[in-house]
Amino acid sequence: MQDDPSHLAEQVSAVLRDLVLLLRRTVAGQPVTSQQLGVLASLERGPRRMTALAEEHGVQLPTMTVQINRLEDAGLVARGTAPDDARVRTVELTTEGRERLHAGRQARIARLTRELEALTDDERSALAAALPVLGRLGRS
Amino acid sequence: MQDDPSHLAEQVSAVLRDLVLLLRRTVAGQPVTSQQLGVLASLERGPRRMTALAEEHGVQLPTMTVQINRLEDAGLVARGTAPDDARVRTVELTTEGRERLHAGRQARIARLTRELEALTDDERSALAAALPVLGRLGRS
DNA sequence: TCCGGAATATTAGCCAGGCTAAGTTTGTTC
DNA sequence: GAACAAACTTAGCCTGGCTAATATTCCGGA
Numbered sequence: 001m002q003d004d005p006s007h008l009a010e011q012v013s014a015v016l017r018d019l020v021l022l023l024r025r026t027v028a029g030q031p032v033t034s035q036q037l038g039v040l041a042s043l044e045r046g047p048r049r050m051t052a053l054a055e056e057h058g059v060q061l062p063t064m065t066v067q068i069n070r071l072e073d074a075g076l077v078a079r080g081t082a083p084d085d086a087r088v089r090t091v092e093l094t095t096e097g098r099e100r101l102h103a104g105r106q107a108r109i110a111r112l113t114r115e116l117e118a119l120t121d122d123e124r125s126a127l128a129a130a131l132p133v134l135g136r137l138g139r140s
Numbered sequence: 141m142q143d144d145p146s147h148l149a150e151q152v153s154a155v156l157r158d159l160v161l162l163l164r165r166t167v168a169g170q171p172v173t174s175q176q177l178g179v180l181a182s183l184e185r186g187p188r189r190m191t192a193l194a195e196e197h198g199v200q201l202p203t204m205t206v207q208i209n210r211l212e213d214a215g216l217v218a219r220g221t222a223p224d225d226a227r228v229r230t231v232e233l234t235t236e237g238r239e240r241l242h243a244g245r246q247a248r249i250a251r252l253t254r255e256l257e258a259l260t261d262d263e264r265s266a267l268a269a270a271l272p273v274l275g276r277l278g279r280s
Numbered sequence: 281t282c283c284g285g286a287a288t289a290t291t292a293g294c295c296a297g298g299c300t301a302a303g304t305t306t307g308t309t310c
Numbered sequence: 311g312a313a314c315a316a317a318c319t320t321a322g323c324c325t326g327g328c329t330a331a332t333a334t335t336c337c338g339g340a
Contacts, residue, residue, distance in 0.1 A: 289332100294327105
């Protein structure tokens, strides 16, 4: 019954606000911000060009440029060039970048794990069932 | 099975990133930002003092002060004083603030509704079942 | 009574992370 | 080879966080 789209939308809207708080808590005080962590994660599977990174993160190119500038200054990524097209810049993880990625991911997971342990089994099941849907909703 | 806390945490972590995209899309190009909408929503049930607002939104007091400054400049809220304690400032919705709140909420819901309509009934059910859990997770 | 500490709020100054507009360099096409 | 397109960067602006440094006001005790 109460899962018709518009009614559901109100609830999603409310919950979205709460999740922002969760995200803030999860990220607060870490050396790598969640956006940076996201970019590093994208690079884990190999080098990317700027345009690809920007698209992947739903962000304009200049925004990604600045982001990468910071990561490069911090020594976590390195810029390169594409052999066939001198206009494109590639970005790849440095060794330190890879380490930071893993550490950051670890910290984040640990934090979330602690919060999830406070839930009941049923609640966790409900959550697990809904995650794929939420993912699709976010990416669509 | 796969709903033990730490495994679940990884998935929540990934989905959280996707939801940021959803949030950006939902909010993009609207006259009132989601934070502002949130503050206006808090005020819907009546006047609040600054401290209460800040706590309610998980934010430091100065952050809320700036937020309220902007809303006041825009004519959406009005500051007042508490009769019994001259230190506290109260904040309440103006008529225009109330209108903007409703309009903003409307637009937001409409946007989300459209996205939710693309899901199957089962997916919506799973989502509906998980929402309370997500809410608790966010607020805990 | 009045003085010092606590509570409430604001201002100032910093940073991350979005955006658009404008500029540079390289590639492509006619 | 000139003009257009594509990829990226730079510059400048905004929101929205934060901490530290002020007011102000309240309250409790000497």
